[in-house]
Amino acid sequence: MISDDAPIWTIIVLLGIGTYAIRFSFLALLGDRTLPPWLLRLLRYTPVAVLPGIVAPLVLSPPATDGVFDPARFAAAVAALAIGIVTRSFLTAIAGGAATLYLALWLLN
Amino acid sequence: MEGSTTKSAFLRGVMLALPFTIVVAPFAMLFGIVATEAGLDLAETMGFAILVIAGAAQFTALQLLVDQAETWAVLAAALAVNLRMAMYSASLVPWIGRAPFWQRALVAYVNIDQTYAASITAYERDPAMTVTQRIALFLGTAAPVAPLWYLFTVLGALLGTGIPDAWALDFALPITFIAMVGPMLKSVAHVAAAATSVALSLLLAGLPSGLGLLAAAFSAMLVGALVEMAMERRR
Numbered sequence: 001m002i003s004d005d006a007p008i009w010t011i012i013v014l015l016g017i018g019t020y021a022i023r024f025s026f027l028a029l030l031g032d033r034t035l036p037p038w039l040l041r042l043l044r045y046t047p048v049a050v051l052p053g054i055v056a057p058l059v060l061s062p063p064a065t066d067g068v069f070d071p072a073r074f075a076a077a078v079a080a081l082a083i084g085i086v087t088r089s090f091l092t093a094i095a096g097g098a099a100t101l102y103l104a105l106w107l108l109n
Numbered sequence: 110m111e112g113s114t115t116k117s118a119f120l121r122g123v124m125l126a127l128p129f130t131i132v133v134a135p136f137a138m139l140f141g142i143v144a145t146e147a148g149l150d151l152a153e154t155m156g157f158a159i160l161v162i163a164g165a166a167q168f169t170a171l172q173l174l175v176d177q178a179e180t181w182a183v184l185a186a187a188l189a190v191n192l193r194m195a196m197y198s199a200s201l202v203p204w205i206g207r208a209p210f211w212q213r214a215l216v217a218y219v220n221i222d223q224t225y226a227a228s229i230t231a232y233e234r235d236p237a238m239t240v241t242q243r244i245a246l247f248l249g250t251a252a253p254v255a256p257l258w259y260l261f262t263v264l265g266a267l268l269g270t271g272i273p274d275a276w277a278l279d280f281a282l283p284i285t286f287i288a289m290v291g292p293m294l295k296s297v298a299h300v301a302a303a304a305t306s307v308a309l310s311l312l313l314a315g316l317p318s319g320l321g322l323l324a325a326a327f328s329a330m331l332v333g334a335l336v337e338m339a340m341e342r343r344r
Contacts, residue, residue: 084291
């Protein structure tokens, strides 16, 4: 649960402004300016650099099981990753991960 | 005449974006559910959906809020997830950079993964389009996506806490993020970046919440860029 004194609206508004600024950035400037190649090279990797780092601790020690490794959740994560790599389809990977999770939870409990 | 071709460009955008609604609706609903379960009220949940309108960043902020991370760390991590949109912004400039300021400002608000991907593909396929038609097409791609994003977030928030623990919804976020990452692993450099991110986030898990993630993410971006340069040199 989120704590009651978390500055939620501050985060929403600043995140909204920051996200809009990122989206507008180059469109707001005049002329045909582009990003320097070294920066483009770094930016290319932001999603694959951030998202796995968020997920890894949640997969190995899920808060729902008080941090104890859960084979069902681990199997679901592996399935979603494998299906995503093979099919290149976000929706198929979600469906496969969810199906694996429920099947494993049912088999292991 | 100009009016009718603008309208047909808008409608073409709508048609291009229709398949994406299958992805957007459940993703929005999931955010509504997970945000409500985490303790956000309807106004806060909708604040995220309308002001931020970026699924992965919204989920990132939510997860770090649950982890009681510092405010600056929540913002830094969620904005890092959105940095890719600076690339979208830059790559749109040659196509719509000459449109009036207010039109570019409007496009920026709905410059998300799906609208960008659909529009840039259409621009490249049909370079004869006028700037006005390109703007109309972009806004057309947003027309089905943005309202569905709001609507299904509301539906999810209303369903929210009524969902039993046995559904294991705690794991909806990890599965969603993994499903996003899988299709992105299209080169050795991407795999190296993702592996670095996993390894360092686990090693640095003892740091205050958010810090370990930022250090892991920044290192992973560097690794991705360095591996890409090394691969290019080999060729």
